[in-house]
Amino acid sequence: DIVMTQSPDSLAVSLGERATINCKSSQSVLYSSNNKNYLAWYQHKPGQPPKLLIYWASTRESGVPDRFSGSGSGTDFTLTISSLQAEDVAVYYCQQYYSTPYSFGQGTKLEIK
Amino acid sequence: EVQLVESGGGLVQPGGSLRLSCAASGFTFSSYWMHWVRQAPGKGLVWVSRINNDGTSTSYADSVKGRFTISRDNAKNTLYLQMNSLRAEETAVYYCVSSHGYLAQWGQGTLVTVSS
Numbered sequence: 001d002i003v004m005t006q007s008p009d010s011l012a013v014s015l016g017e018r019a020t021i022n023c024k025s026s027q028s029v030l031y032s033s034n035n036k037n038y039l040a041w042y043q044h045k046p047g048q049p050p051k052l053l054i055y056w057a058s059t060r061e062s063g064v065p066d067r068f069s070g071s072g073s074g075t076d077f078t079l080t081i082s083s084l085q086a087e088d089v090a091v092y093y094c095q096q097y098y099s100t101p102y103s104f105g106q107g108t109k110l111e112i113k
Numbered sequence: 114e115v116q117l118v119e120s121g122g123g124l125v126q127p128g129g130s131l132r133l134s135c136a137a138s139g140f141t142f143s144s145y146w147m148h149w150v151r152q153a154p155g156k157g158l159v160w161v162s163r164i165n166n167d168g169t170s171t172s173y174a175d176s177v178k179g180r181f182t183i184s185r186d187n188a189k190n191t192l193y194l195q196m197n198s199l200r201a202e203e204t205a206v207y208y209c210v211s212s213h214g215y216l217a218q219w220g221q222g223t224l225v226t227v228s229s
Binding site: 101 | 221
């Protein structure tokens with residue numbers, strides 16, 4: 001089974017500043033036949049269902065602000081929020097869909113400093 | 114507009130059973146793989162199960178294998194999760210999710226409480 005590990009567990013960033021969340025998989029989630037990384041990022045706010053932000057490691061979901069970006073390949077990935085807004089306070093999860101059981105990171109709680 | 118509406122949650126005793134349903138609308142349900150994901154109070158997201166578009170292939174987390182069964186009725190645009198031998202630690206909000214591989218659209222969730 002693939003284990004996903006995020007860092008840090010929590011993060012406090014000032015409004016307008018950059019937030020960076022890291023995600024590491026215990027084995028590569030890059031599928032060689034199509035050169036795609038089977039890695040997604042989700043935003044989860046209290047009382048709401050999780051929301052897809054990024055898939056294929058770096059493709060932004062329709063409607064997601066362009067301050068959100070994803071990068072990385074193989075086993076190491078990053079979610080970056082370029083200029084933190086108040087509405088970005090949430091828990092962020094990475095998830096691999098390379099193989100079952102699909103697995104999530106433990107989550108990173110993002111707050112305003 | 115894509116809609117996924119879960120139902121069937123509630124209070125059940127340890128060792129009991131419950132069947133969750135997820136009514137889908139706004140998209141061609143029969144073309145999509147579907148998943149169940151849960152979140153226990155104060156904990157993170159945990160993938161539970163998935164089913165392919167025609168119901169011929171399923172997969173489960175080790176923790177639920179042999180006790181939970183995922184199924185679907187494409188004629189009724191409905192996804193199901195039959196949960197047997199429930200445990201207290203399975204108290205959680207259960208989400209129905211449509212998939213393109215990644216988990217694209219999420220329902221609002223239904224709360225399952227396992228307690229005596």
